[in-house]
Amino acid sequence: MTTVAFTLNGAPITADVQPRTHLGDFLRDNRRLSGTHLGCEHGVCGACTVLLNGAPARSCITLAVACDGADITTIEGFDHDGVMGELRDAFTREHGLQCGFCTPGMLIAARDIVLRLPAAGERRIREELSGNLCRCTGYVGIVDAVASVIDKRKPCEATADSVVPHVTAPALPRFTPVATQARPAASLPAEATRAPADEKTARQGWTRFDESFVIRKPRAAVWELFGDVPRVAACLAGAQVLSYDGKTVKGRMVTKLGPIAASFAGSAAIERNEADWSGTIIGAGSDSGSGSRTRGEIAYRLTSLDQDMATRVEVTVLYNLQGALAQFSRSGLAQEFARHLVGQFAASIGAQLGDDTLASRATGSSLNVGQLVWSVAKQWLRRLVGRTD
Amino acid sequence: MKAPAFDYVRPSDIGGVLAALQGGHAMAKVVAGGQSLLPMLNLRLARPTLLIDIARIDALRTIDDRGTSVRIGAAITHAELEDRDIAGCAMLRTVATGIAYRSVRNRGTIGGSLVHADPAADWPLALAALGATIIVEGKSGNRAVPADSFMRAAFQTRITDDEIVVAVDVPKLSPAARTGYYKFCRKTGEFPEASAAAVFDPVSRRARLYVGALSGPPQPLDNLATTIAENGITAITEAAVAAAVDPIAGHDPAERRMRRAAVMRALKDVFAS
Numbered sequence: 001m002t003t004v005a006f007t008l009n010g011a012p013i014t015a016d017v018q019p020r021t022h023l024g025d026f027l028r029d030n031r032r033l034s035g036t037h038l039g040c041e042h043g044v045c046g047a048c049t050v051l052l053n054g055a056p057a058r059s060c061i062t063l064a065v066a067c068d069g070a071d072i073t074t075i076e077g078f079d080h081d082g083v084m085g086e087l088r089d090a091f092t093r094e095h096g097l098q099c100g101f102c103t104p105g106m107l108i109a110a111r112d113i114v115l116r117l118p119a120a121g122e123r124r125i126r127e128e129l130s131g132n133l134c135r136c137t138g139y140v141g142i143v144d145a146v147a148s149v150i151d152k153r154k155p156c157e158a159t160a161d162s163v164v165p166h167v168t169a170p171a172l173p174r175f176t177p178v179a180t181q182a183r184p185a186a187s188l189p190a191e192a193t194r195a196p197a198d199e200k201t202a203r204q205g206w207t208r209f210d211e212s213f214v215i216r217k218p219r220a221a222v223w224e225l226f227g228d229v230p231r232v233a234a235c236l237a238g239a240q241v242l243s244y245d246g247k248t249v250k251g252r253m254v255t256k257l258g259p260i261a262a263s264f265a266g267s268a269a270i271e272r273n274e275a276d277w278s279g280t281i282i283g284a285g286s287d288s289g290s291g292s293r294t295r296g297e298i299a300y301r302l303t304s305l306d307q308d309m310a311t312r313v314e315v316t317v318l319y320n321l322q323g324a325l326a327q328f329s330r331s332g333l334a335q336e337f338a339r340h341l342v343g344q345f346a347a348s349i350g351a352q353l354g355d356d357t358l359a360s361r362a363t364g365s366s367l368n369v370g371q372l373v374w375s376v377a378k379q380w381l382r383r384l385v386g387r388t389d
Numbered sequence: 390m391k392a393p394a395f396d397y398v399r400p401s402d403i404g405g406v407l408a409a410l411q412g413g414h415a416m417a418k419v420v421a422g423g424q425s426l427l428p429m430l431n432l433r434l435a436r437p438t439l440l441i442d443i444a445r446i447d448a449l450r451t452i453d454d455r456g457t458s459v460r461i462g463a464a465i466t467h468a469e470l471e472d473r474d475i476a477g478c479a480m481l482r483t484v485a486t487g488i489a490y491r492s493v494r495n496r497g498t499i500g501g502s503l504v505h506a507d508p509a510a511d512w513p514l515a516l517a518a519l520g521a522t523i524i525v526e527g528k529s530g531n532r533a534v535p536a537d538s539f540m541r542a543a544f545q546t547r548i549t550d551d552e553i554v555v556a557v558d559v560p561k562l563s564p565a566a567r568t569g570y571y572k573f574c575r576k577t578g579e580f581p582e583a584s585a586a587a588v589f590d591p592v593s594r595r596a597r598l599y600v601g602a603l604s605g606p607p608q609p610l611d612n613l614a615t616t617i618a619e620n621g622i623t624a625i626t627e628a629a630v631a632a633a634v635d636p637i638a639g640h641d642p643a644e645r646r647m648r649r650a651a652v653m654r655a656l657k658d659v660f661a662s
Contacts (some may be wrong), residue, residue: 002397002401019397020442021511022427024465042428043392055468056492061427065397111492130492130577172567172589172659177596177618180611258544259426259435265491289393290433 004068009077011034024048024059027074035104039133046132049105050074056112067185085109086149093389096145098136106132110146114153140389161298169230203318212314213346217353219304223277223313225353226300229270235348248272253285264294277302292323313346391396399442403449403555404548406441407528410551414439419553421449421464424489424497425505449500449555457561460524463500463554472500480568480588484515487570487639496574497547500554506540506606509580513540514601515570517609518586521559527552536601563592570660571651572602585655589618598656600648601636606639611654622660658661 001016003187007033015030024041027033027050039045042285043061051073078084083181087110091097096106098368105360106129113120125146126139134142227232229249233239238254243292248266266285273279278301286293303312396414399649400406410417418437419427430433441573443449449464452475459478461470468486471494488494488511489503502512516523516536523534525548534547536557541547548554562568568588572581584601596618601607615635617624630649638648 018394020394020430022392022393022431025391043424043430043493046490046492052495056423056493057493057495060426060431061493063423063427063440066399066423066444068399109492116491121508122434127493127577131492169567170565172621173565173591174621175591175594175618177595177615178594180597180609180615259429259437259543261416261436289436373604 001004002065006067006069007071009073019063021064023050023057023062023067023072024051026064027059027072033074033076037099037104044131045102045105046109046186047102047105049108049132051077051108056108075107078111079116081111083114083149086152087111087114087145090145090148091142094145094148095141096138096368098134098138099139102132102134106134106142110142110149114149118150118153120150125150133286152365153319204319205321206318207248208316208318210314210316211346212312213307213350214310214312214349215346215353216310218308219277219302219311221353222302225302225349226279227272227304232349233350235352236345237298249263249283256338262290263290264292266294287323290323292321294322295320390431390433391508391622392427393433393436394577395399395430395437395579396439397442399441399445399568403526403553406443406553407442407526407551409439413473413527417441417537417550419443419504420465421494421498421501422496423501423624424493425501425507440519443500443553446494453521455477455544456556460618461557461559463503463556464498465500467497467499477563478519479520480515480562480570480586481559481571483568483587487511488505488574488654489579493578494633501559503536503539503557504542504546504548504554506546507580508540508605508607509584510570512583513605514586514599516557516559517607518568518588518597518599519559519562520588520595520597521557523554524556524558525552526555532554533558537607537609560593562588565592567597568610569655571654571658573647573651581651583644583651584650585605585648587614587652587659589614589654589659591618594618598652600637600652602648602651603637604639613652615650617656625656627653629657630656 002019003014003016005012005014008079013031015026017026017030024036024038027036028038036050037047038060039047041060043058045057048059051055052062052067053071055259059115061300065320087107091103091107097103104130109129113125114384117128122143125143125174129146131138149387173312175264230241231243233241233251233281236253238256241249241251243250248267248269251265255262255264262286264285268281268283278299282296282300284293284295299316301314303310303314397451398409400409406419406500410419416437417439418426418435418441420440420442426435434587444464446464449462449551451462452465452473453460456475459475467488468491470481473482474479477569486493489497494630499512502510503516504555506513519536523536523539525532525534527549566589568584570585574581580603586599586601588595588597598610598614600610600616610633613629616629628650630652634649635645636653638645
């Protein structure tokens with residue numbers, strides 16, 4: 001518990017809060033101010049909007065402990081506010097209120113628009129209100145209400161749309177740019193070198209990608225290693241084998257990407273086809289923390305290269321992610337996460353077999369993600385063993 | 390959805406932050422506005438054991454005109470950049486105005502956006518195009534990292550676990566410079582599906598064009614930028630943009646189209662008069 005003191009609706013308050021308590025919960029549970037509504041609780045819907053030091057803020061993604069010394073106004077604190085009075089009347093008149101769930105946040109956002117953008121037209125009002133969702137989709141009445149308050153407050157006829165002068169800037173002259181300085185090789189993206197997913201084998205809701213890497217060791221050595229599940233698992237940073245009976249493996253996988261951490265527990269069935277140097281791993285797991293579940297299939301095939309001095313490993317990964325982590329898969333991030341793991345796996349497999357070219361290769365191929373993740377993995381290991389260098 | 394338990398400290402200066410980072414916590418995380426981190430905490434995707442709040446450190450809350458560049462403190466919010474006209478840095482205002490929603494912009498910070506390193510975020514793309522420099526402070530002092538190489542990959546940057554970003558140096562553009570910025574969002578304020586930024590300054594002879602919202606860091610389109618600087622608007626053709634963008638934009642035809650269009654529209658800003 002941490003003691004915080006701040007001004008709430010004009011009155012000073014002091015309270016003990018846990019650091020993890022967000023302002024919205026504090027207001028509702030500790031102060032019984034239930035006018036602040038909690039909807040999405042991750043900053044999307046705007047129902048929890050309050051004034052923090054005079055500016056709208058989302059109380060669901062603001063920590064109460066961070067508000068020490070601040071001035072907070074909730075919807076209950078606007079009883080004697082002139083602008084809010086006008087907005088309340090306008091919401092009533094224009095039918096800007098249906099179920100009322102979004103209304104406290106809408107009013108606080110609307111008051112900010114009226115005061116900050118006294119010349120806003122309908123388009124601007126709509127843009128400014130885009131962070132406040134109405135589940136009744138009653139936007140027309142809400143926008144009309146805000147517009148009517150702005151119109152009534154405008155001192156003269158001129159509107160923002162009509163007073164913007166049209167400035168003609170001189171055209172950009174032609175010039176020879178200075179040479180761009182060489183940048184450190186970007187680790188991503190290397191999509192161009194990756195094989196496109198085969199449409200025919202794509203499954204609804206599943207993500208597939210193909211990756212290949214070369215290990216400078218004979219195929220038989222690589223094949224032997226791939227058959228040794230605990231050793232393979234040791235090549236996957238964060239992986240831990242709990243049991244293995246030759247066909248089924250049970251284990252845990254701890255992964256980290258920036259601030260995101262997940263710990264998947266699950267099991268997988270392993271099959272190997274000696275005849276064509278290929279194998280499959282079919283498994284499923286779940287992360288109890290985020291409630292995410294994943295199912296996946298990994299198929300690999302080994303090809304001998306350079307008179308069996310080297311082995312190409314082709315991997316096809318097909319997976320499906322559900323739950324909180326899946327919400328985060330925007331822009332292929334979950335896919336990138338999985339690719340990192342494969343790259344890191346490649347580097348570690350190479351290291352296990354005494355081929356360090358994968359781990360030390362700096363640039364060039366699609367595998368530089370491997371090097372990147374290798375460094376991440378090393379950081380992770382350092383943390384794991386408690387070193388702080 | 391509620392955040393997992395963690396400890397919280399609010400040091401009064403940068404030294405206190407660096408000390409807290411080295412305090413032996415298994416996973417300490419610096420937070421300023423927390424507008425990306427708090428949703429992740431509430432979803433329990435992120436589980437730091439310690440949050441170090443830097444939002445109110447005075448040294449991180451200044452905007453200094455340094456002649457040829459402007460130094461912006463890491464804890465300056467998007468809204469502060471939206472409300473301010475900084476000479477030679479007009480693009481900052483354009484970009485800030487389009488980030489999320491006002492109630493998020495009031496708390497989210499430029500330094501936090503950079504360090505969070507979401508590939509679809511605005512500042513990593515815009516500051517790369519502007520040729521900005523990120524000032525990073527650690528126990529052995531300051532170092533400068535070019536903005537265009539600051540992000541290594543999605544959510545991975547070049548700062549180490551015991552460093553913090555203290556400021557961003559943005560070079561001022563000449564009055565003759567033209568900039569462009571465009572992003573496709575499914576809904577106003579959402580993270581974009583595709584984005585692009587262009588900066589052309591005939592006085593300093595800088596021509597920089599970047600495409601963003603990829604699965605990794607923003608990518609430069611140097612050859613196309615040079616050709617456009619040398620040949621003007623006639624160099625902007627569908628074919629030229631496709632040739633520059635397609636090799637880095639993945640295999641999804643819709644994604645490729647959106648990225649080409651984002652580049653085209655950012656360039657349209659540059660040549661609009």
